[in-house]
Amino acid sequence: MIGDRLLAPTGRITAEARARVGATSAVPTGGTPVRLRLPRLGARLGTLAGALAGIALLVGLWSIIYATRAFPANLFPSVPRILSAGAAMWREGLLGPDITDGVRRALIGFVLGTGAGVSLALITATTRPGRIVIQPILRVLAPIPTIGLVPLAILWFGIGESAKDIVVALGVFVPVWINSHAGLASTPVDFLRVSECLGASRRQTLTRVIIPEALPDIVAGTRVGAAMAFVVIVVAELTGTTNGLGYRISQAQLFSQADRLIFCLVLLGLLGALWDQVIAQSTRRWIRWSTEES
């Protein structure tokens, strides 16, 4: 066997042979590679500074428009008034439960939607029945707006928590499935050929080639799904509940409290951005290769 011959101590290529074949080392002569951490820290600080500058710009623009008095102050409140509305909701004991209930629903829907999206993508992208039977059905169902499913969810599951979780899950499912399917179905032919030539089993090819290669797309879909969870939660909380940020937004609209409404919207945006960062950071090590390659 070749391996035996290659691996037996006596069979190893000698130093002379290594020199003849141009043995290559990745370590530069004279020592271990030095990792430069300072530029990475600088880049992170730069990103943070950029984000803060963007927020400052938005606050500045908002304040300028407010100062022109082009819109009524009760519909277009000042930044301090929006912040004090948030503080008032906190003092009234509304904000804490609204955030925890809203985030809980978004999380449950996100987990359900992501699980279903990735699982079905595996079936539609890598199996013939999935591609022929299930994929066309999902293609038809995917464009249906989630808000259109709310009445049906209430009819089927009532006005309890299940209906809200299902609505959020459906909203998350679509982008996760579309992105995951695209990634899993587009493995470069060369990778599959290499796997075949090495004699890998179908399971090995799936778990060690197709899924890792598709991970950047799956993560991208998951991040869009996370954003969708916070969009859909507003729709899901419009009926059948007395708490949650969506419910608070509908109440604020009912009583013309633009300051509270805007504060809740900004809070939703911040929570969504935070969640997106959690996903991005926790998956970074698995998809770092895709940025290295490009």
Next chain:
Amino acid sequence: MDLELQDVSVLYANKATPALDRVSLTIPSGSFTVLVGPSGSGKSTLLGCLAGIEPPTAGEIRAGRETVRRPHPSRGMVFQRDVLFPWATVAANISYALAARGVPRGQRPQMIAGLLDTVGLDQEVQRRRPAGLSGGMRQRAGIARMLAGEPEVMLMDEPFAALDAQTRLRMQDLVVELWARLHRTVVFVTHDVDEAIRLSQRIVVLRDGRIEAQLENPLGPARPAGGLADLPGYSDLRRRLHDHLHDLTLAA
């Protein structure tokens, strides 16, 4: 392992002329055969047929006593692009090939170290991903992965085409070294006449999907890159090869 093609034709659905047209060829076990010819002459298709990744439209391909119908680790393939998995470290790339042939996890690290040693790569390379390696190092890692499958036949499709001249010569040395040590059958595709002369025992010239000529290489085993032109028989072989390829170029 002998390789044999009998009246093999490959016709692609969207092409009027066949990529391979009734090709018959025998490649003896342990030989080093180089396929040359202009673009579109059928070199890579022929190699793909031997690997089992290009099913023939007609004819039969045999590897030893077996009819080739699909890829098999006994016929290892190295592609023009190294095709290392970019998400995996070099060690994980090689480990994949070992796992594919059922090597227990515990035995793999020692085998990976041995394979890297064989292809002349430093052990430190194990932990690096392909993006952090030079073109030559990537090809060496690709060859190590192919060897991990314990192939009896090494099929190489212009593996050094994208490398610089110096690295290319070193890689040629590596292939010759491996061939001499392992006594495997090698089929190597190249555009480069000097590469063909330096590496081969026999050169097969392809034209429009057919075999134009088969030339035996008279050079001895010692073929230094710098002194190739001084070896007896080199000039004659180069002239004959050039005549064939020149005709082909004019015809194209």
